[in-house]
Amino acid sequence: MLRFNHELLARIRTELNLTQEAAAAAVGVDVRTYRRYESGAVNEAAEGFVVRNASRRRLLTQLGRELGIAEDELVVAIEAPAPAPAREGWRPCHAHTLPRARHFVGREDVLALLRERSRRVIAVVAIGGAGKTSLVERYLAELGEGPHAGGIFVWSFYDDTRVEAFFARATRYFAGEVEVAAGDRPQVLQQALAAGAPHLLVLDGLEAVQGSGSGETTYGRLADGALRRLLMAAVRGLGATRVLLTSRFEPTDLQAWDGQELTTVRLGGLSxxxxxxxxxxxxxxxxxxxxxxxxxxxxxxxxxxxxxxxxxxxxxxxxxxxxxxxxxxxxxxxxxxxxxxxxxxxxxxxLAPEERDVVARLALFPAGADAPLLARIAAAGGAAAGALAGLEAAKIVPILARLERLGLVARAAPQRWTAHPFVAEYFRSLLGAPPEAIHEVEREHLLASLTVHAPGPQAHDRLDTYEALLMHTLRAGRVSEAASIYFRGLGGFSHLGLQLGAMSRGARIVREFAADGDPGRMLPALGGGRRARLVYDWGLYAGALGDLAQASRCFRIHGTLVREEGSLEGLTTSLRALAYTERLAGSLTEALQLAEMAAEVAIRAQSPGDAARALALQARVLHDLGRVDAAEACFEQARGLGDRPFARRSFWTAEHALALGRVTAAQAEVEGNLAGLHELGWAGHRAHAETILGQVALAGDEPDPDRATLHLMHAREWTTATGEIEVVLRCHELEAQICLAERRFADAERAIRGGLALAETCGFGLFAGVFKNLALARSLEVGAGVAEAAALALAAARAQATAAWNLADALHLAGMAALTTGTPARELLAEAERLRAWLRHPQLAATRAALARA
Structure with a gap:
């Protein structure tokens, strides 16, 4: 195994009194590529340093010539690292302690089913109070504290509905104590669960993050895309991992597997x-x-x-x-x-009055409360305190202990108690005070530790406090103030999403402003303008999290709201966002119509900036449809409005140029944006830019996989922090292209498989065909599975025939596949040749050469 001696390179450069910039100029590379070598980033964990392409070979030669280092000093042999020792035994991790039934009887048939290790996912579904949680707790108690051959991880969504917190804790448990960035956790967790150990993942109270079916919400659908993808991966198979979940609602996302990989236990009453x-x-x-x-x-x-x-x-x-x-x-x-x-x-x-009032107040906190919180309510006096007035925490604890013995409350943590939802529902009616008064007490407590009009928070603990303050403010009846905390304290999507990448948190917060989690039922107290802004942000979060259906619905609702307000600027924004979303889904004809409408409305509103954005998007969709001349005319029309392309509309121009083989123009277009994006803090847009520059590095006569890999690393700084699905897909695509260029076919397969699964699960139709074409390109290179890959790629491309560039590539690749398998290829290549000629495709010559051989 070889390793690049980056320590030597750094020492020699220092001895020669050269800056990194000067050393990079001497060897003829950009400084970021040079830094990648001097930092050791070119050494891969599994394979070390491998010379796979001419550009890397030339760079080694230049380093030796300019810095006076022999190649055998720069590239040294080392022993391959030994595999990590297997873990000897796993102790269960109870992230939340499931309440134990004081007395448990029966259910032997269900317990026997839970013991069957052949069942991948078991969903225990029943009405509230049927004993779902008690059943699972009894099964876990039976398993004991181990050590076990695999891990046991227990999470209760009754106690904590933050899906990102679940991924953080579960990843740390299953993947080891190493810190994993937030955006990488879903993928790392899946990999850890699939590694082979017989793990058990227990998710209690899933209904807290599912749609209830009320209003326009989908019954049983998981609100969070990452959690939905994890469970869909589990039902397909994650090694020997089993999942046990409880819910009041059927897991709608998994219904296709019910009766096979999914076992649904509908828990009835006791005999x-x-x-x-x-x-x-x-x-x-x-x-x-x-x-x-x-x-x-x-x-x-x-x-x-x-x-x-x-x-x-x-x-x-x-x-x-x-x-x-x-x-x-x-x-x-x-x-x-x-x-x-x-x-x-x-x-x-x-019950005694103080016992009754403890349960009544505890009932307002679904995740439970501790004695100090109840003591703060008691200290508030008046109706908020009720019979607890004057009681300190030390006197409240014995009351909680007695209520626990009676089975009215349960201990959710060593110092935190909760009430069963049915119990809570009744005792809330006995408050004797408006619930808003209780939440006002906690709101004031949290407010004392924050200044809500300060710049948006950064640290996650402060984000948690801001979110708690917002929730108690909302439940205290201060709807407008809660919205102000979101827009000013948390900065709305422009700060919380675009800069911090806290997409799951943002989606969870805006959902609280809607009755039953339905974006069509935003709280009337907000006023039309704020309802529209919140539902628009909701669409942005949903799109970033890969829920294109929800994003599309939010933008349509936003359009209705801004129409009612008479805002043409809001309407063109809504239409443009909807067009962008439908394009990602692969609905190109509808996307074009929406973009055209957005441009018309912007022109009517006399808003040249909005018109330029809509025209640029319209041009990008025209390009997707293969209408190259119309796309160029549309880009030119946008520039004619005095617009200097920036961010996405500049990227669309660059992608159009790159597809036509204008590599230098594409590179200049994107690089002209980087400084401005950095100044604005738009890290997500910068990541998109880096993926385009990565593709630029692979284009042309001399592909440079090293430079492409550097751009990929920069793009992944955003995805590792946020997991934004569109950028993750772009990174998978670029990684696959790099691996194919370097002939790392196993790595290419992993990148393609991961990208395709993500695209299909999230409904990103625009990307699904791209990955099937990449899979076919890989099969052609390795000479295996060619016929099957060709059939899949061609079927997908013809099913989405409006995506002309993807269809042209699929036809060409399928024609090449036919040549290798000895089946008729001429018709496929002739069709590819006609389509590529219409597109002015830079690879047209390759198709004509293949057609001549057919």
Missing amino acids: PAEGSTLLERWGLVAGATLQPLVDRVGGHALSLAMLGSYAGTFLDGDGERAQAIALEPAARDDVQARRLLTVLAAYARA
């Missing part, structure tokens, strides 16, 4: 015998009076537990007296919920 046993364990006297109680609540586990706890504590275990509780009110559609609320009403009357 009469099991229910009677549970009541007995709570202290009821065994006898004929117990089975009617079980029947009356339909075997509902939580209802039985509450009945048993109440009768055992306050009725001396007398089942006859428990029968007197009226269990048939008609307050709700859910029969079992109606009965449980009746039991809880009887329970609440028997």
